[in-house]
Amino acid sequence: MHPIDGSDTVSLKAKNIVIASGSEPSKLPGVPVDNDGKIIVDSTGALELDKVPEKLVVIGAGVIGLEMGSVWKRLGSKVTVVEFLDRITPGIDNEVAKDFQRILKKQGIDFKLGTKVISATAKPGGGATLVVEPVKGGAQETIEADVILSATGRVPYTEGLGLQNVGIKTGPRGMVEIDEHFATNVPGIYAIGDVVRGAMLAHKAEEEGIAIAEQLAGLGGHVNYDAIPGVIYTHPEVATVGKTEEELKEAG
Known part of the structure; x- marks a missing residue:
């Protein structure tokens, strides 16, 4: 390990190691995030703005984008949400998503669905x-904004962990591959939380942490993924648990 205070490197030995390093905002090509500049920001930067932007453009109509957009709309911003898909909140029930979008539109949030982002540029005098x-083809459009929020999801935070040094297998976007017992392909090394498959939710990671601790103690740790709730903290809030109608129909 490399202590952040600059002191000497420390080596630790253990019978078992659990990787639980979390996630970080994903990066979108052509959108140069600079939280310090407070013009093109990610979800972290959106929490640190020192004034309410008159015009806010949110890239991504997922949970994070809508939560942030809803907050800044209520604080007085004119909010436009740009989404590549033809719907908001992928992964939740279609009927719920449609009703949810109608409510947000009634509150004054504008949506540009089925829209691909080409580039974002911060202007020298302020704004972007x-x-x-x-997505289906057509003329390009330029949208002016005081602040652009890139909220296209999160990716596992595994950079610098040296996973390749010990041969740990990773999947798309750096996600650590595990079996049903949270074990990686390297004996004695496990992984939980945002670095593995499944929803990136704090309470899901907590349950996995309890389960792996019980397993390593010789007990039967288990997580029921069909009973993990999820909440979108907008106004009103939207909560889900279990499979969607579409998933159940597909499963027969």
């Missing part, structure tokens, strides 16, 4: 421009 185009 976002160039977009329809």
Whole structure:
């Protein structure tokens, strides 16, 4: 380990190691996030703005984008949400998503669905421009904004862990591959939380932490993933638990 205070490197030995390093905001090509500049920001930067932007453009109509957009709308911003898909909140029930979008539109949030982001540029004098185009083809459009929030999800935070040094297998976007007992392909090394498959939720990670601790203690730790709730903290809030109607129909 490399202590952040600059002191000497420390080596630790253990019978078992659990990787639980969490996640970080994903990066979108053509959108240069600079939280210090407070013009093109991610979810962390959106919490640190020192004033309410008159015009806020949110890239991504998922949980984080809508939560942030809802907050800044209630604080007085004119909010436009740009989403690549033709719907908001992928992964939740279609009917719920449609009703949810109607409520947000009634509150004054604008949506550009089925829209691809080409580039974002911070202007020297302040503000930014976002160039977009329809996913199905068509003319490009330039959107002016005071602040652009990139909220296209999160990715596992595994950079610098040296997983490749011991041969740990990773999947798409750096996700650590595990079996049903949280074990990686390297004996004695396990992984839980945002670095593995499944929803990136704190309470899901906590349950996995309890389960792996019980397993390593010789007990039967288990997580029922069908009973993990999720909440979108907008106004009103939207909560889900279990499978969606679409998933159940597909399963027969």
